[in-house]
Amino acid sequence: MNKMCSLIADHLPRTKGTIMESYRLSAISWLKVGGPAEFFFKPYDFNDLQSFLRELDSSIPINVLGACSNLLIRDGGIPGVSIKLGKSFGKIEFGTDLITVGASMPAPKVAILASNRGFDLTFLRTIPGTIGGVIKMNAGCYGRYVSDHLETVNVIERNGRISKFTKEDLKLSYRSSTLQSNCVVTSATFRPDKKAPEVLRIEMDEAVNYRASIQxxxxxxxxxxxxxxxxxxxxxxxxxxxxxxxxxxxxxxxxxxxxxxxxxxxxxxxxxxxxxxxxxxxxxxxxxxxxxxxxxxxxxxxxxxxxxxxxxx
Ligand SMILES: Cc1cc2nc3c(=O)[nH]c(=O)nc-3n(C[C@H](O)[C@H](O)[C@H](O)COP(=O)(O)OP(=O)(O)OC[C@H]3O[C@@H](n4cnc5c(N)ncnc54)[C@H](O)[C@@H]3O)c2cc1C
Known part of the structure; x- marks a missing residue:
């Protein structure tokens, strides 16, 4: 362990989740490149993440990872604590008009589950990120973007504070938002249009085929x-x-x-x-x-x- 690592290790809060040192990020990044995360943290659940952030010394940098489908991680790795949300942040709830989704859920899976209930989030079918990542990036394709359907976003801030933002608060624009890089999105609520599930399925199949033909x-x-x-x-x-x-x-x-x-x-x-x-x-x-x-x-x-x-x- 180098001097800096051991300094951070001494200051890491107790957690029910998993912390790994020198974690090989190339294994999980889409480009299959990049050096290690100095520390890699998978919180056990929402409360664990909140208390970890509240107690983590403010001088230690954090970095939030989604599916790493939009990250070029440099060869020297990422200093501080890289946070990746696991399955406990992957739930989906359907209301009459609204869908609330956990931030770790893959966007294509959300598109498919939503379509089964007649909710149109089909544009997410071919974007290989997580819900946290697609919100941060205001991801979209072929004329439709997260900002068209997003209502609110739940986050835990760097100091452990829980906040709720509207899409207006986040000023979503072309592949960007004002979401602070040290805030962790934990879930989000969407208001999608509605269509017959079989129509949505056909649209998604077409999108997958079209993308494979040009990319x-x-x-x-x-x-x-x-x-x-x-x-x-x-x-x-x-x-x-x-x-x-x-x-x-x-x-x-x-x-x-x-x-x-x-x-x-x-x-x-x-x-x-x-x-x-x-x-x-x-x-x-x-x-x-x-x-x-x-x-x-x-x-x-x-x-x-x-x-x-x-x-x-
Ligand atoms: C084959 C391919 C096709 C793609 N096509 C499209 C496309 O059509 N349209 C498009 O917009 N993008 C596309 N992308 C890029 C990518 O999928 C999107 O940018 C996606 O939104 C990234 O999500 P992610 O979970 O992988 O985030 P990451 O790449 O891991 O991170 C991206 C940013 O989001 C932040 N972030 C991730 N999760 C959270 C969270 N929980 N809380 C706070 N911040 C978070 C990270 O800190 C980082 O700043 C494509 C990528 C690939 C590989």
Whole structure:
């Protein structure tokens, strides 16, 4: 144990959950890269998480992990305590018009369970994150976004305080929200539209097939690496507007298929960075930076990372 680790270890609150030191994050990240979490904490339940945060020394940084489907974790790992919610945060409750979902539940599973009851959250079917992650990112596809259906979000703040935010409080916009990075979303309530379950099932099957036809869904990626400079509006303007799409700018710059070590710009969708197997996080990040530099030189457009690059190099 290094000096810093042992210092933190001495100050970690007691918990009924699991704490692991030097936890290999590459095992759980979608890109299969990244160094270790200095400490990895899986709370036992809501009360355990609340008391842990209340008692954790405020100088120790925390980092919340969902499914790591939008995280490029650097090779040096993540300092402090990385928190990942487990099954006790994975419940779903149906009301007449509202659905309340635990933050650890996978978004595709929510889409399927909701559809069985005639609730339309079908756009979540092809987004491989958790409910906590899709709220933080205001995830969406093909013209529909979390902000279109979200009502309220329950969080535990860094000091253990329990709060409830409305979507207006969180100022959800294109792939972003004002949710503080040291707040943990524990559950959220949605008000979806309603449709016949069999119609929803067909729509979801179509979405899965469509995505597989245009994106490298069976390769290691984090989805779109960069935000579309054209931006978005939660009502109306959809992602098919390619006038200023990131993939088009990258393609026009001749970068489709280029590689750096074992990192690659996808042939199928140039806004996807792929780990071909054995890539390092640095290779993926450097390839991304090379794209940004080239696109800026050629088109004068600053591409902004959609993937969150976290940790130490
Ligand atoms: C093949 C593929 C396709 C994708 N397609 C899409 C798409 O169509 N649309 C889209 O929007 N995204 C897409 N993504 C990206 C990704 O799935 C989304 O950004 C998703 O919202 C990330 O959720 P996550 O649980 O994996 O979060 P993570 O990647 O683990 O984390 C992302 C952010 O959310 C925060 N976070 C996670 N959980 C919590 C929580 N409980 N409380 C507080 N903060 C939390 C993290 O701290 C981090 O800041 C795709 C990714 C892949 C791999």
């Amino acid at each position: 490298p869904t069976s390769e290691l990626s984090c989805g779109s690496a960069f935000k579309n400079p054209s931006g978005f509006s939660s009502r109306g303007k959809n992602d098919k507007d390619t006038r200023s799409s990131a993939w088009k700018l990258i393609d026009d710059a001749g970068l489709r298929g280029i590689t750096l070590g074992k990192a690659k710009v996808s042939e199928k969708h140039p806004n996807f960075l792929i780990n071909m197997g054995g890539a390092t996080a640095s290779e993926l990040e450097d390839l991304g930076e090379k794209i940004r530099e080239t696109v800026f030189k050629l088109h004068g457009v600053h591409l902004e990372w959609e993937i969150k690059v976290v940790g130490k190099r």
